[in-house]
Amino acid sequence: xxxxxxxxxxxxxxxxxxxxxxxxxxxxxxxxxxxxxxxxxxxxxxxxxxxxxxxxxxxxxxxxxxxxxxxxxxxxxxxxxxxxxxxxxxxxxxxxxxxxxxxxxxxxxxxxxxxxxxxxxxxxxxxxxxxxxxxxxxxxxxxxxxxxxxxxxxxxxxxxxxxxxxxxxxxxxxxxxxxxxxxxxxxxxxxxxxxxxxxxxxxxxxxxxxxxxxxxxxxxxxxxxxxxxxxxxxxxxx
Numbered sequence: 001x002x003x004x005x006x007x008x009x010x011x012x013x014x015x016x017x018x019x020x021x022x023x024x025x026x027x028x029x030x031x032x033x034x035x036x037x038x039x040x041x042x043x044x045x046x047x048x049x050x051x052x053x054x055x056x057x058x059x060x061x062x063x064x065x066x067x068x069x070x071x072x073x074x075x076x077x078x079x080x081x082x083x084x085x086x087x088x089x090x091x092x093x094x095x096x097x098x099x100x101x102x103x104x105x106x107x108x109x110x111x112x113x114x115x116x117x118x119x120x121x122x123x124x125x126x127x128x129x130x131x132x133x134x135x136x137x138x139x140x141x142x143x144x145x146x147x148x149x150x151x152x153x154x155x156x157x158x159x160x161x162x163x164x165x166x167x168x169x170x171x172x173x174x175x176x177x178x179x180x181x182x183x184x185x186x187x188x189x190x191x192x193x194x195x196x197x198x199x200x201x202x203x204x205x206x207x208x209x210x211x212x213x214x215x216x217x218x219x220x221x222x223x224x225x226x227x228x229x230x231x232x233x234x235x236x237x238x
Contacts, residue, residue: 068097068188069084069188070086070087070177070188070218071086071218071219072086072218073085073091074109074110076107076108076109078104078105078106078107079106081104083101083104084098085103085107085109086177087113087114087174087175087176088103088113088114088116088130088132089113089174089188090102090103090104090107091188094182094184094187095184096183096187097182097187099184099186099187100185100186100187101185102132103132103143104143105143105144106142106143107142107143108138108140108141108142108143109134109140109141109143110139110140110141111141112127112129112134113129113175114201114203115129115175115202116128116129116134117129117153119147119149119152119153121147121148121149124147126144126147127141128152130160131146133146133147160174161179162174162197162198162199164178164195164196166192166193166195169192171189171192171195172186173195173197175201175202176200176202176203176204176217176218176220178190178191178192191220193231193232193233194230195230196225196227196229196230196231197222197228197231198228198229199228199229200215200217200222200229201218204216204222205217207221209234209235209236212235214234215229216234221233221234
């Protein structure tokens with residue numbers, strides 16, 4: 001909103017202007033009407049000069065197309081850089097939304113992502129999710145470099161992205177989250193209705209409604225079909 005600040009100018013009638021107003025400089029001549037007009041201009045300029053910044057302008061800073069973050073995300077700071085993470089995926093602000101980025105070394109999280117693998121290297125323990133490694137630290141876990149091991153177990157299939165098509169649009173699905181590709185990288189996107197995934201998210205909860213079973217994860221609802229699990233709307237919310 002705009003909150004202009006105006007200077008108060010006394011109404012013209014209160015001045016009892018009967019004759020043109022002259023100042024000591026003979027070249028400057030102001031009539032009563034011109035004085036009123038000048039006062040109005042000053043009011044307008046004062047309101048313009050002291051206009052407060054609009055809230056909408058602040059909202060537009062950062063995300064240009066209104067693409068948000070997944071439900072339940074956590075903000076993580078590494079030095080001066082700000083990241084957001086949810087289910088083991090890290091994001092940073094980009095010109096078209098929040099872009100998926102590599103987990104930054106030194107990022108601290110309270111809980112591990114789902115489907116992690118525990119790896120022992122000597123007396124040290126690592127937790128791997130995809131190609132990201134964590135170690136215990138300060139009541140949580142910190143992102144670290146890969147351990148100096150001669151060989152490591154292969155990544156789990158659940159750690160990879162699944163290609164899902166809805167019409168002519170391709171989405172990438174991983175553990176309950178959907179992503180789309182942009183020139184800036186992958187960005188998170190709300191679950192598209194009709195998308196069919198091969199697997200359910202690891203924390204999906206079973207819900208029964210009118211003898212039909214549904215599955216819910218982060219307020220995204222799935223129903224089992226012969227081809228997999230389809231993203232549907234919750235009929236009890238209609």
